[in-house]
Amino acid sequence: MATIRKRGKTCYVDYYEDGGKRVVKAVSKDKSAAEVVRKEIEIRKHLGEIPKPKANILIRNAAAKYYEAMGGVRRPKTIHSSKGRL
Numbered sequence: 001m002a003t004i005r006k007r008g009k010t011c012y013v014d015y016y017e018d019g020g021k022r023v024v025k026a027v028s029k030d031k032s033a034a035e036v037v038r039k040e041i042e043i044r045k046h047l048g049e050i051p052k053p054k055a056n057i058l059i060r061n062a063a064a065k066y067y068e069a070m071g072g073v074r075r076p077k078t079i080h081s082s083k084g085r086l
Contacts, residue, residue, distance in 0.1 A: 001015070001042070002014065002015035002038040002041045002042055002045075003015065003038075004031065004034045004035065004038055005024075006031065009029050010026050010027075010028070010029060011026075011027050011028055011029065011030070011031050011033070011034035012024050012025060012026050012027065012034070013025045013027055013034055013037050013038050013041060015038075015041055015045070017050060018050075025037070063083075067079055067082075067083065
């Protein structure tokens with residue numbers, strides 16, 4: 001469920017994605033325009049059009065991908081010492 005908040009003269013639409021990430025969007029100074037945006041977000045959320053957050057990646061998997069990508073750019077000695085530090 002999305003909420004409309006007003007801070008100062010600006011209206012914000014505040015909602016949570018499926019993964020629990022909070023999203024706050026500044027909409028306009030007019031509360032009726034913020035209400036339209038809130039309803040659009042709720043419809044998109046109901047239809048599943050709002051993308052789900054990316055899955056958490058383990059550090060060992062991220063490190064392996066990083067070293068794979070850096071293989072053609074860095075010297076082997078640099079990669080070896082970097083692996084030792086990790």
